[in-house]
Amino acid sequence: MLFRKDIYLDNGATTKVDSKVVKRMQEYFSEKYGNASSLHSYGRDAKENLENARKIIAKSIGAKTKEIIFTSGGTESNNLAIKGVALFYGKGHIIVSKVEHKCILNSCKWLEGQGFEITYLDVDNEGFIDLEHLKKSIKKDTILVSIIHGNNEIGTINNLEEIGKICRERKVYFHTDACQSYTKTEINVEKQNLDLVTLNSHKIHGPKGVGALFVKEGIKLTPLNHGGGQEGGVRGGTENVAGIIGFAEAVKIASDKNHIKKMERLRNKLIEEILKIPESKLNGSRKNRLCNNLNFSFKKVEGEAIGGYLDQKGITSSTGSACSEASLQPSYVLKSIGLSDELANGSLRLTLSRFTTEEEIDYVAKVLPKIISKLRKFSPL
Numbered sequence: 001m002l003f004r005k006d007i008y009l010d011n012g013a014t015t016k017v018d019s020k021v022v023k024r025m026q027e028y029f030s031e032k033y034g035n036a037s038s039l040h041s042y043g044r045d046a047k048e049n050l051e052n053a054r055k056i057i058a059k060s061i062g063a064k065t066k067e068i069i070f071t072s073g074g075t076e077s078n079n080l081a082i083k084g085v086a087l088f089y090g091k092g093h094i095i096v097s098k099v100e101h102k103c104i105l106n107s108c109k110w111l112e113g114q115g116f117e118i119t120y121l122d123v124d125n126e127g128f129i130d131l132e133h134l135k136k137s138i139k140k141d142t143i144l145v146s147i148i149h150g151n152n153e154i155g156t157i158n159n160l161e162e163i164g165k166i167c168r169e170r171k172v173y174f175h176t177d178a179c180q181s182y183t184k185t186e187i188n189v190e191k192q193n194l195d196l197v198t199l200n201s202h203k204i205h206g207p208k209g210v211g212a213l214f215v216k217e218g219i220k221l222t223p224l225n226h227g228g229g230q231e232g233g234v235r236g237g238t239e240n241v242a243g244i245i246g247f248a249e250a251v252k253i254a255s256d257k258n259h260i261k262k263m264e265r266l267r268n269k270l271i272e273e274i275l276k277i278p279e280s281k282l283n284g285s286r287k288n289r290l291c292n293n294l295n296f297s298f299k300k301v302e303g304e305a306i307g308g309y310l311d312q313k314g315i316t317s318s319t320g321s322a323c324s325e326a327s328l329q330p331s332y333v334l335k336s337i338g339l340s341d342e343l344a345n346g347s348l349r350l351t352l353s354r355f356t357t358e359e360e361i362d363y364v365a366k367v368l369p370k371i372i373s374k375l376r377k378f379s380p381l
């Protein structure tokens, strides 16, 4: 019989660093701590390991090694992709969806202030963009389309191949934010016609503060960080060698397809259990969904209250994306898929990891219905 547990189901916000990753990184802090730009043996060793990490990450998405630029994470990669392309062109039109991560939307807002035109595409009630609408929105001066791969709140996975084909045919660059989907579903830059891809490390049991941007050979970006010529001159600053080595180690471990199968099985089991709760609704696509994501709305309850009660039972959850949790507004993603304020405010996100166990899932399935029914008894709604 389980009582107080420590069940972490907020892996969409961040994950624990795998102990094998920590072990791999350790000597690069205290022994092999050279600067990858230095010419001495410490520097050469750092450079060799940095390039090996670049090779591992490039291979994982079918890219060339030189097409990977290391950054400080998803936010920086997204800023560099959007602003880097825009500023290189100097003017033009950009298309994004309404359910992008805030760092994309706020980069676009900033660009609007600089005179760029942005189209924000609607999504359907599962969170997909409409391909015909995308086609119609591309204009003569469109320079970039950026559409999220796996949505961080509702888990919906857009079809990159189809979007990429549309963009390639019209000679418009295609960027995707793959922070949530990386290693959880296929990303292949050739097959999916991708020009720029954002990746990060801390969603896949790697360290925080590390990410990468795939930039297809030949694409020019205006750097946002001017520095000493690191990362092909596109991103100045001493590379975070230990972090990057940890990132590559995390990628190697996460690439085992068995992890996906396990998360998918546990996710499906929990979806079935939670849907038995009266007046519950799964948000996002059932079919094309991140293997670790569950997002539900419950009538007549506040998501914050559910989260609080779950916390008391030792279960860590989220009511939206971590970055917007501080705001009291209902999630813009849930509003974009057509949810009422009541349903958007009554939402709960549970995100699994490869460390999540069946016992933990069973425990959540047992306590959650009781919490919902208790809250409904007190609900003024």
Ligand SMILES: Cc1ncc(COP(=O)(O)O)c(C=O)c1O
Pocket (backbone or CB within 6 Å): 012, 013, 072, 073, 074, 075, 076, 078, 101, 103, 148, 150, 151, 152, 177, 178, 179, 180, 200, 201, 202, 209, 210, 211, 323
């Ligand atoms: C889809 C998506 N994009 C971008 C980010 C930002 O990444 P980072 O935390 O590495 O800056 C996140 C993380 O919350 C995310 O989920």
